[in-house]
Amino acid sequence: MKAKHLKKWESELNICIRCAYCFEGCPVFKELGWESDGARGKIILMYGLFTGELEPSQYIADKIFECTFCKDCVERCSADISVPDILTAARADLVENGFKYEEHEELLNKIEETGNIFGKELKTPARSGEIPVLLGCRLKERREDAERYLEILEKLDIKPLVVEDEVCCGMPQGVLGYKNRLKKQMDTFRKRFPYKDFICMCTTCVFFINKAYPDLNPTYIIEEIYKRLPAHNPKKLGISVTYHDPCNVSRGMDMVEEPREILNLIGVELVEMEKHGKETFCCGGGGGMLVTNKELSDKLAKTRYQQAIDTEVDTLVTLCPTCELNLRNASDRDGGKVKVKNLLDLIWEALS
Numbered sequence: 001m002k003a004k005h006l007k008k009w010e011s012e013l014n015i016c017i018r019c020a021y022c023f024e025g026c027p028v029f030k031e032l033g034w035e036s037d038g039a040r041g042k043i044i045l046m047y048g049l050f051t052g053e054l055e056p057s058q059y060i061a062d063k064i065f066e067c068t069f070c071k072d073c074v075e076r077c078s079a080d081i082s083v084p085d086i087l088t089a090a091r092a093d094l095v096e097n098g099f100k101y102e103e104h105e106e107l108l109n110k111i112e113e114t115g116n117i118f119g120k121e122l123k124t125p126a127r128s129g130e131i132p133v134l135l136g137c138r139l140k141e142r143r144e145d146a147e148r149y150l151e152i153l154e155k156l157d158i159k160p161l162v163v164e165d166e167v168c169c170g171m172p173q174g175v176l177g178y179k180n181r182l183k184k185q186m187d188t189f190r191k192r193f194p195y196k197d198f199i200c201m202c203t204t205c206v207f208f209i210n211k212a213y214p215d216l217n218p219t220y221i222i223e224e225i226y227k228r229l230p231a232h233n234p235k236k237l238g239i240s241v242t243y244h245d246p247c248n249v250s251r252g253m254d255m256v257e258e259p260r261e262i263l264n265l266i267g268v269e270l271v272e273m274e275k276h277g278k279e280t281f282c283c284g285g286g287g288g289m290l291v292t293n294k295e296l297s298d299k300l301a302k303t304r305y306q307q308a309i310d311t312e313v314d315t316l317v318t319l320c321p322t323c324e325l326n327l328r329n330a331s332d333r334d335g336g337k338v339k340v341k342n343l344l345d346l347i348w349e350a351l352s
């Protein structure tokens with residue numbers, strides 16, 4: 001197989017010392033249990049693809065795509081290897097060598113036809129303010145929620161500027177290995193949203209944009225709220241919740257304390273799950289898993305949801321819209337014992 005993208009990661013593929021520290025917290029390994037499900041096994045598969053000792057096969061492709069990009073392995077790796085970045089390269093090589101999934105192609109077609117992952121005509125609640133705000137597909141689809149989150153910014157003395165027809169930032173093309181389609185999507189994104197400094201509502205978009213667009217400077221909405229909220233004397237809500245750290249927030253953007261301090265400021269008692277902060281457990285929704293293997297994604301969400309039940313509170317809050325969706329689906333399947341909310345909804349309540 002031609003492995004031009006993996007070639008860039010040759011030294012990382014060589015320095016994995018096979019220590020297996022990455023097994024400890026890998027949600028996919030914990031669920032499926034085979035060596036090839038953890039980061040070490042995937043590194044060995046990718047090394048084989050790179051050197052040509054392994055021929056690509058559907059089995060190998062499935063293993064390379066069965067990863068939520070949760071970054072638990074990155075946190076633990078003794079050789080400091082960024083496994084999701086290497087998997088992204090391997091996915092690109094596999095796609096360019098003909099290993100394509102119908103579900104992936106369908107999703108990307110929808111984005112190219114309509115500008116969003118839902119394949120629907122969606123308009124943002126446009127605003128002609130001063131500070132550009134990017135919603136991202138998931139919040140563009142949840143228009144009423146997006147309006148409430150814009151109100152939070154307004155209450156914090158920010159005048160949001162929202163363009164009516166923002167399009168997907170290209171994250172799905174990126175994680176699913178479609179380099180050429182990613183480039184086209186990025187060009188469209190830049191045309192429709194021509195700003196360098198802006199606030200981003202979506203956790204996944206902000207993390208992806210920071211990596212893929214080095215010239216752009218997005219601020220995650222929670223950073224802005226964290227800075228401004230204390231001066232606005234929010235109400236104390238007097239409830240108890242548990243908090244799910246999205247991997248892109250705690251491990252990706254190093255924000256562990258900020259959401260917790262906000263909860264404290266709005267009078268919410270936090271009951272921690274055993275796995276929290278940088279040791280958070282994945283919701284199962286990242287890395288394209290929702291389209292690659294929905295059954296596995298649901299199983300991981302169920303495990304995380306059970307960890308929330310174990311805290312004995314009745315509300316689970318999080319930040320990432322994808323974590324929220326996957327955990328809410330797990331909650332619905334369980335009869336809604338623990339309700340799932342976005343932390344932004346609690347902040348809005350505290351400012352109302």
Ligand code: SF4
Binds near residue numbers: 039066067083
């Ligand atoms: S990113 Fe997460 S799911 Fe993927 S190999 Fe690492 S620990 Fe496992």
Ligand code: SF4
Binds near residue numbers: 017018021043081083
């Ligand atoms: S922790 Fe890092 S070095 Fe150790 S086996 Fe896993 S990927 Fe390799």
